[in-house]
Every structure is written in C-alpha cells, then in structure tokens.
Amino acid sequence: MSRVQRKSRSGVWYLPPIFKGLFFTFKKMLANLSKKNKMLTLNYPEEHYSYGPRFKGNHILTVKKDGSLRCTACMLCATNCPANCIKIIASEHESPEVEKYPIAYEIDILRCVFCGFCEEACPVDAIRMGPEWQAAGLNGDDFIYDIKYLSKRDSLKGGVLSHVDDKERHKAGM
Amino acid sequence: MSKKIIKCEINNQEVEVPEGTSIIEAFKELDQSIAHYCWHPGLSVAGVCRLCMVDIEGIPKLQIACNTEVKEGMKISNQSEKVKEAVKWGLEFHLINHPLDCPICDQAGECELQEQYMNFGQYSPNMAERKVKKRKVVDLGSKIVLDTERCILCSRCVRFTDEVSKTHELGIFNRGDRSEIGIFKDKPLENEYAVNTVDICPVGALTSKDFRFRQRVWYLKTADSICTGCSTGCNIKIDYNEEGLFRVQPRYNKEVNGYWMCDKGREVYRLPNKEGRLLEAKAPSSYSFKREDSLRPSRAGGNPVSSVEVLKKIRELFVKKEKAPQSALVLTAQYTVEEYEDLVSFFIKHLGTQQDIYYWRNNPESFDDFDGVLLRGDKNPNTKGLLEVLTNQGAIHSWESLQNRLKQKEIEVLWVAGPENQKVYPDLKEKIDTFESYCDNIIWWTAHPLSDSQKIWQIPTKTFFEKEGTLINHTGRAQKVKAVHQLVSSALSLSESATVLKGEELKKQEPPFLVTPMKTNHFTYKKKVL
Numbered sequence: 001m002s003r004v005q006r007k008s009r010s011g012v013w014y015l016p017p018i019f020k021g022l023f024f025t026f027k028k029m030l031a032n033l034s035k036k037n038k039m040l041t042l043n044y045p046e047e048h049y050s051y052g053p054r055f056k057g058n059h060i061l062t063v064k065k066d067g068s069l070r071c072t073a074c075m076l077c078a079t080n081c082p083a084n085c086i087k088i089i090a091s092e093h094e095s096p097e098v099e100k101y102p103i104a105y106e107i108d109i110l111r112c113v114f115c116g117f118c119e120e121a122c123p124v125d126a127i128r129m130g131p132e133w134q135a136a137g138l139n140g141d142d143f144i145y146d147i148k149y150l151s152k153r154d155s156l157k158g159g160v161l162s163h164v165d166d167k168e169r170h171k172a173g174m
Numbered sequence: 175m176s177k178k179i180i181k182c183e184i185n186n187q188e189v190e191v192p193e194g195t196s197i198i199e200a201f202k203e204l205d206q207s208i209a210h211y212c213w214h215p216g217l218s219v220a221g222v223c224r225l226c227m228v229d230i231e232g233i234p235k236l237q238i239a240c241n242t243e244v245k246e247g248m249k250i251s252n253q254s255e256k257v258k259e260a261v262k263w264g265l266e267f268h269l270i271n272h273p274l275d276c277p278i279c280d281q282a283g284e285c286e287l288q289e290q291y292m293n294f295g296q297y298s299p300n301m302a303e304r305k306v307k308k309r310k311v312v313d314l315g316s317k318i319v320l321d322t323e324r325c326i327l328c329s330r331c332v333r334f335t336d337e338v339s340k341t342h343e344l345g346i347f348n349r350g351d352r353s354e355i356g357i358f359k360d361k362p363l364e365n366e367y368a369v370n371t372v373d374i375c376p377v378g379a380l381t382s383k384d385f386r387f388r389q390r391v392w393y394l395k396t397a398d399s400i401c402t403g404c405s406t407g408c409n410i411k412i413d414y415n416e417e418g419l420f421r422v423q424p425r426y427n428k429e430v431n432g433y434w435m436c437d438k439g440r441e442v443y444r445l446p447n448k449e450g451r452l453l454e455a456k457a458p459s460s461y462s463f464k465r466e467d468s469l470r471p472s473r474a475g476g477n478p479v480s481s482v483e484v485l486k487k488i489r490e491l492f493v494k495k496e497k498a499p500q501s502a503l504v505l506t507a508q509y510t511v512e513e514y515e516d517l518v519s520f521f522i523k524h525l526g527t528q529q530d531i532y533y534w535r536n537n538p539e540s541f542d543d544f545d546g547v548l549l550r551g552d553k554n555p556n557t558k559g560l561l562e563v564l565t566n567q568g569a570i571h572s573w574e575s576l577q578n579r580l581k582q583k584e585i586e587v588l589w590v591a592g593p594e595n596q597k598v599y600p601d602l603k604e605k606i607d608t609f610e611s612y613c614d615n616i617i618w619w620t621a622h623p624l625s626d627s628q629k630i631w632q633i634p635t636k637t638f639f640e641k642e643g644t645l646i647n648h649t650g651r652a653q654k655v656k657a658v659h660q661l662v663s664s665a666l667s668l669s670e671s672a673t674v675l676k677g678e679e680l681k682k683q684e685p686p687f688l689v690t691p692m693k694t695n696h697f698t699y700k701k702k703v704l
Contacts, residue, residue: 074277075390090387096311100278100387123277 077118281378315362407647507554510643513668553598
C-alpha cells in the first residue's frame with residue numbers, strides 16, 4: 001500500500017542537508033589531494049592490492065628440483081573438490097621411481113570456489129593456491145587452466161619448488 | 175554320503191556347519207567380519223598371514239581360523255581385546271616394509287591393508303630400521319605389472335597359478351625380508367586366467383595393465399551382469415561411471431564360474447563403450463534424400479537422424495506394402511531370448527518369412543572347443559536361447575539354403591541381426607561381401623559400425639549393458655542381464671525395433687538408473703561462444 005505524503009512545513013527544509021553532504025564530499029576531496037598516500041582507493045590496473053600470505057588465489061602446480069611436475073596424479077584433490085572443477089588424466093611414467101604422473105591437469109577456474117581443499121588434500125605438496133587473484137579472459141577457453149599454465153606460467157618464473165622431495169624420502173627409508 | 179552337521183558358537187551366535195568346515199568358513203557363513211589376507215575361498219589354505227586369529231574357549235593360545243576345523247560345541251570369538259591386539263601387531267609386521275605409496279597405488283580404495291589398518295591398526299609405527307627396498311614396476315607379461323615392495327607375501331597368486339590355472343608361473347624367491355614374488359626366467363605370466371591374480375591380490379602388488387591408472391576405484395560404480403564373451407556365461411561385476419565402462423571382475427556363482435573368469439571375458443567392457451559404437455542409424459549412400467524427408471542427414475541441414483525415424487522409413491519401403499517383398503532374416507546368437515521372440519514372431523506374422531530365418535554360426539571349426547576351466551569355443555552368450563526360440567517357432571533352416579536362395583536372387587530384402595562382438599566373427603567381412611553382391615536391400619542391426627559398407631541400412635542396437643533380458647548358457651541355465659545405463663541414446667533393442675516395424679509407437683522408457691553426468695559449465699564447455 002502506497003502512501004501519499006502531504007506537503008508539510010518540514011519538507012521545505014531540504015537545502016541544509018544537501019549542503020551538509022557537499023561539504024563532506026569536498027572536505028574528503030581536499031584531504032585526498034593534499035595527503036595522497038592516505039587515500040583508500042587504488043588506481044586499479046596500475047596498482048594492485050597485495051593480500052596476506054594465506055590468501056587463496058589461483059592454483060599453482062609445484063615442480064621438483066629437476067623441473068618435472070611434483071604431482072603424482074593420485075586424484076585426491078579432484079576427489080576432495082566440492083565444485084568438481086579438477087580434471088586429471090594419469091599415465092605411466094618411464095621411470096619406476098615416479099611410476100605415475102599426470103599427462104593432463106585441468107582446473108575450470110569459473111567453477112572453482114577457492115576453498116583450498118585441494119591444497120589440503122594433496123599428500124605431496126603438489127598443488128598450492130597462490131597469491132594471484134585476477135582471472136580475466138576473453139572467451140571460455142581462457143578459464144580452463146591447463147597443466148602448462150598451472151605449473152610454468154610466466155609469473156611463476158620457471159615454477160615453484162615443492163617441499164616434498166622423493167629422493168630425500170627414499171634416502172630416509174620412507 | 176552327506177556330512178555330519180555340527181553346532182558351534184561364534185561370538186555368542188549359534189551356527190550349524192558340516193563337519194570339516196574351517197572356522198573362517200563358519201565366520202563367512204554368519205557374515206561375521208574377520209581379518210584375513212592369505213585365505214581365499216577358492217584356494218587351498220596357506221596360513222601364512224596370521225591375521226585371522228580367534229579365541230577358542232578352552233585353548234590358552236589364539237588359533238588361526240583358516241586352518242582350524244570347527245568341532246562340536248566350540249565357542250569361538252574374535253571380539254576380545256586379546257584378538258584385536260594380535261591382529262594389530264600382525265598388521266604392523268606386514269607393514270614394516272610396505273612402501274605406503276597409496277597415492278600412486280591402483281588398489282587404494284579397495285585395499286585390504288587399508289581396511290584392516292582402519293579396523294585394527296591405527297598405531298604409530300615402532301620400527302626404527304629402514305624399509306627394505308625391492309623392485310618396483312616389474313613387467314610380468316602383457317597383462318600384469320608387479321610391485322614387489324607392496325607385496326605382503328600372502329601367496330594367493332602363487333596358489334592360483336598352481337591350483338586353478340595349473341600353469342605354475344609364479345613363485346616366491348629368496349628368504350626372510352628379501353623374499354619376493356617373481357616369475358621364472360623367460361616364462362611370463364601369460365595364461366588365459368592371469369588377471370584373476372590381480373583380483374585376488376589383497377594389496378596393490380599385482381595390477382592389471384589394462385586398468386592401470388585409468389580411474390581411481392572410488393569413482394566407479396559397480397553393476398552386476400553376465401559375460402557375453404562365450405557360452406559359459408560367467409557372472410561378472412562391471413565397474414563404470416559417467417565416462418564409460420572400465421573393468422570387469424568375476425562375481426561368485428558356484429554353478430557357473432566359481433570365483434574366476436578368463437582374461438578374454440574381461441574385454442567385454444569395451445563393447446558398450448561409446449568409442450567405436452554406432453551412434454546414429456545410417457542409410458545406404460545410394461538412398462537419395464528428398465527435400466522434405468525427415469531422414470536427411472544432420473550435416474545437410476535436417477534434423478539428426480534418429481533410429482526410430484529410419485526404421486519408420488524402412489517400414490514404408492519394405493514392410494508396409496500390399497505384397498510384402500520376399501524377406502529373409504539372419505540371426506546371430508548375441509542377443510537375448512526376449513529379443514529373438516519379438517523379432518522372429520514379427521517376421522513370421524507380418525512378413526511371412528517362416529521359411530527364411532537363418533542362424534549364422536561363427537567359427538564352426540573351433541565351435542565346440544573347451545579349455546577345461548571356463549573358456550569355450552562358442553563365442554556367443556546365447557546360442558542355446560536362439561536355437562530354442564527358432565525350434566519353438568519351427569523356423570530353423572540350413573545356411574546352404576540361404577546361399578542358394580541368395581544366388582537365385584529370390585530374396586529381395588535381407589535383415590541381419592549382426593554380431594555385437596565383431597571380433598569373434600572372423601567371417602564378418604566375407605559374409606557382408608556375399609550379402610551385398612546378391613541382395614540389394616540389406617538392413618543390419620549392429621552395435622558397432624560396419625566398416626566401408628555403403629549399401630547397408632545400419633540400425634544401432636543396445637549392448638548387454640543397456641538392455642534387460644535372458645541369456646541361456648551352454649548348460650541351458652537362463653541368466654538375466656539388467657539394463658544399467660544407456661550409453662548410446664539412439665540405440666534400440668531388437669524388441670523395440672520390432673515394435674517400430676509393426677507400426678506401433680515406442681513406449682518412452684526411462685532407464686532404470688541414470689548416472690548423473692558431471693556438471694558442465696555452459697560457458698567453458700561451449701568454447702568460443704561467451
């Protein structure tokens with residue numbers, strides 16, 4: 001039910017609040033112009049906000065010391081993924097020490113909810129969620145991150161080294 | 175002479191078993207859980223894993239259930255703390271040198287070590303010494319890969335090759351903690367039943383090359399079915415998911431196959447898989463499509479050709495005539511009894527082909543072969559069923575008469591219910607050539623496309639995984655197959671085809687069980703359309 005407001009005397013006094021608001025705006029503008037470093041907004045494409053170290057951004061597949069992928073294609077990340085966005089195809093490796101490795105590893109980043117369960121499930125520190133958070137693309141293809149992008153994209157500068165090393169584990173008799 | 179029945183008590187539950195039964199068998203009779211690795215119902219008793227410990231009243235020490243016979247009035251229990259402790263430490267001994275590479279092990283998810291560890295273990299290891307390293311990824315032949323590190327030396331596989339396949343390829347070599355499973359020099363594990371050793375391996379030491387790394391087992395669903403590889407009709411379990419079928423394992427049936435199946439039968443999972451299936455009905459290239467024809471192929475701008483529409487067209491051309499053309503029906507023994515009944519009765523009633531129904535028998539030379547275990551030369555699952563239907567309808571005729579009639583050009587339309595498994599029909603190509611040279615109109619029901627035949631109407635059929643029906647094996651035992659999941663949407667069973675050919679509407683049948691497909695993102699899977 002709508003209600004028609006009758007003209008009242010108080011309704012005439014709309015000018016003072018307008019000036020009050022404009023005064024606040026100009027105060028902030030002048031303050032920002034004089035103290036630029038205290039300004040809250042960023043010039044986005046040129047300036048980036050850096051989040052804390054525990055930020056869960058785009059995925060990274062880590063590598064071993066020789067540059068090959070750390071991932072053993074155990075598919076625990078894909079199993080644990082609540083958004084069902086990880087797709088792995090495993091294959092037999094030439095070396096019996098490695099035995100199993102992924103030949104395809106795809107993350108559909110549009111489906112991903114950035115929960116970090118993949119990272120938690122991984123037994124060998126093969127997948128991590130990195131600091132990058134920009135996921136822009138021109139068409140659908142750009143949102144499926146393939147194995148090459150996840151492990152060796154330019155921003156990773158040759159790949160991120162995994163904490164877990166097979167050779168050290170073998171030496172320790174594990 | 176029947177054996178004497180004796181009574182005993184297991185975990186305060188009374189059970190009656192024949193004399194000579196081992197305690198573990200009595201446990202299985204009651205469906206009580208008991209930890210064990212080396213004991214397998216189809217093999218002899220080895221008693222090496224020492225895990226099936228039970229407490230028997232009146233005996234101070236624990237006994238192994240697999241090698242102790244049940245005696246009258248025995249009171250057996252495996253619930254006591256004493257038993258649980260014994261199993262726990264037994265398990266720790268098994269795991270001393272086990273590599274714990276579950277992430278890359280194919281058995282993970284169905285591994286008995288994992289199961290027993292969760293049931294009884296859950297200790298932190300006390301072993302201070304290093305693990306003994308053994309050979310990994312050992313090639314045992316064309317079918318199986320061995321990992322000696324994971325092996326717990328239960329000797330099931332060794333006993334299998336000694337007792338069931340009787341080929342004696344496997345053995346345990348070396349001693350102490352260096353002992354390992356292996357094959358003899360230049361004698362790979364290549365017998366017809368080799369992959370059974372993978373099934374019975376309680377850990378991931380033996381893995382099948384065909385299934386290796388293709389899926390994790392927890393992604394798979396299991397359906398019961400019947401093997402269509404030969405006329406033995408082994409009972410099988412099929413593991414599948416929304417991507418297709420992945421492997422076949424034997425299912426216990428005392429009367430048919432026991433615990434085992436042959437390696438050739440394990441190939442049947444490939445037949446229903448979408449790769450290599452005939453996905454759409456095909457009209458012969460000579461058939462000229464008209465502008466208003468609903469059969470126009472999809473690339474010419476018309477609707478996709480559904481097999482029902484093609485069958486309706488076939489009905490217009492060859493069935494719905496004032497004088498039906500002289501037809502002949504050729505049947506292979508790869509369909510179900512119900513399908514034969516429907517199709518044969520349609521042909522007799524509507525086309526009057528009582529005299530022209532023929533049975534195509536493949537490989538007649540090796541038809542009656544039998545290897546002494548399971549594998550038979552008759553590579554059709556339903557030869558008995560087909561012959562029964564044809565005899566009942568009084569419509570069985572020799573192959574020679576078909577050839578004569580074809581040569582005299584007496585047959586105008588030839589209908590063929592072709593083999594589902596084309597590999598076991600070595601004369602397929604030859605037969606197609608004969609048919610094509612003597613007959614102009616051929617309609618062929620097939621699950622897999624016929625290569626380079628342009629003159630044949632091809633109708634996609636359902637495979638044994640997609641339809642319900644009865645298969646009759648070589649002993650006359652009728653076994654049901656269930657419709658589990660339809661992989662090719664346009665496929666029709668012979669019964670459905672007969673219904674359409676009669677001119678009746680096909681009942682829309684929802685498949686009894688549908689796997690929910692993986693949720694696909696419209697924007698990412700329809701590429702370049704965002």
